[in-house]
Amino acid sequence: MTSPTAATGDTSNNTSNSTSAGALQGRHALVTGASRGIGAAIARRLAQDGATVSLLGRDRAALEAQAAQLGQATGQLLVCDVADAASVQAACAELPTVHILVNNAGQAESAPLTRTSDALWSRMLAVNLSGTFHCTRALLPGMLSAGWGRVVNVSSTAGLRGYAYTTAYSAAKHGVIGLTRALAQEVAGKGITVNAVCPGFTETDLLAESIAHITQRTGRSEDEARRTLAALNPQGRFITPEDVAHAVAWLVGPGSAAVTGVAVPVSGGEVS
Numbered sequence: 004m005t006s007p008t009a010a011t012g013d014t015s016n017n018t019s020n021s022t023s024a025g026a027l028q029g030r031h032a033l034v035t036g037a038s039r040g041i042g043a044a045i046a047r048r049l050a051q052d053g054a055t056v057s058l059l060g061r062d063r064a065a066l067e068a069q070a071a072q073l074g075q076a077t078g079q080l081l082v083c084d085v086a087d088a089a090s091v092q093a094a095c096a097e098l099p100t101v102h103i104l105v106n107n108a109g110q111a112e113s114a115p116l117t118r119t120s121d122a123l124w125s126r127m128l129a130v131n132l133s134g135t136f137h138c139t140r141a142l143l144p145g146m147l148s149a150g151w152g153r154v155v156n157v158s159s160t161a162g163l164r165g166y167a168y169t170t171a172y173s174a175a176k177h178g179v180i181g182l183t184r185a186l187a188q189e190v191a192g193k194g195i196t197v198n199a200v201c202p203g204f205t206e207t208d209l210l211a212e213s214i215a216h217i218t219q220r221t222g223r224s225e226d227e228a229r230r231t232l233a234a235l236n237p238q239g240r241f242i243t244p245e246d247v248a249h250a251v252a253w254l255v256g257p258g259s260a261a262v263t264g265v266a267v268p269v270s271g272g273e274v275s
């Protein structure tokens with residue numbers, strides 16, 4: 004099947020021309036969920052822009068593979084579950100000041116509300132919402148001391164609108180936007196901005212899992228399921244991880260200091 008991105012011919016965000024080399028020189032970034040997908044693209048982009056990038060995830064081997072791609076731009080590797088407050092606190096205590104925190108680690112599981120178990124509900128909130136809280140609480144004191152910081156939370160279009168069968172995920176991602184708006188107000192006078200990005204359906208392992216779930220539940224073919232989801236984006240394609248990384252780079256880069264408390268859709272116009 005032709006990739007929807009290729010079909011549009013629009014890969015402008017994937018070229019190295021879009022980087023602002025050196026713009027983040029001297030900055031230390033931590034990207035959670037950096038071993039693959041959107042987080043890996045954000046880590047690559049921040050490294051290209053000059054930051055030293057520490058990587059957090061649960062799988063050491065996957066983080067090491069990502070670090071090998073970043074080379075000398077790699078900071079530290081944090082093997083940790085963001086849902087576990089104590090391990091986040093302990094892992095972050097080892098880090099030098101983090102100037103840029105990208106809370107990207109997340110999981111998406113779907114079920115009709117009446118089949119949403121307590122475990123599924125708790126898992127979605129723990130990883131997507133509490134994980135964002137744990138990492139931010141651990142690293143905000145360093146930003147406050149430095150008098151400069153950038154927090155970007157990866158929410159979702161599911162944080163701005165509803166999709167059937169995603170109540171737990173959607174509640175968590177709406178919560179991430181609430182956290183973003185409130186913290187932005189709290190630290191507005193302290194040199195710290197707090198924003199969210201809200202990707203639409205993005206070509207990653209997480210999307211592949213969602214498509215597998217749809218085919219299993221509905222009997223639709225993989226191509227049919229992909230077409231249905233891509234059609235939700237008025238550009239008729241899936242978002243790329245690099246599209247999201249570009250928005251994050253803009254929010255943390257020079258010139259965006261006045262932008263705080265916003266939730267930026269990266270969705271080809273699906274939500275605006």
Ligand SMILES: NC(=O)c1ccc[n+]([C@@H]2O[C@H](COP(=O)([O-])OP(=O)(O)OC[C@H]3O[C@@H](n4cnc5c(N)ncnc54)[C@H](OP(=O)(O)O)[C@@H]3O)[C@@H](O)[C@H]2O)c1
Pocket residue numbers: 035036037038039040041042059060061062065083084085086107108109110111130157158159160201202203204205206207208209210
């Ligand atoms: N793909 C989409 O369509 C889409 C759309 C909107 C928003 N998003 C959001 O974008 C973010 C990244 O998604 P993605 O599509 O790139 O997913 P992905 O390819 O599945 O990657 C998820 C990343 O998060 C890490 N992770 C998962 N659970 C974790 C935990 N408990 N503690 C620490 N790390 C954890 C994973 O590494 P390990 O498993 O090795 O820990 C991996 O690095 C998520 O917040 C997701 O909700 C995705």
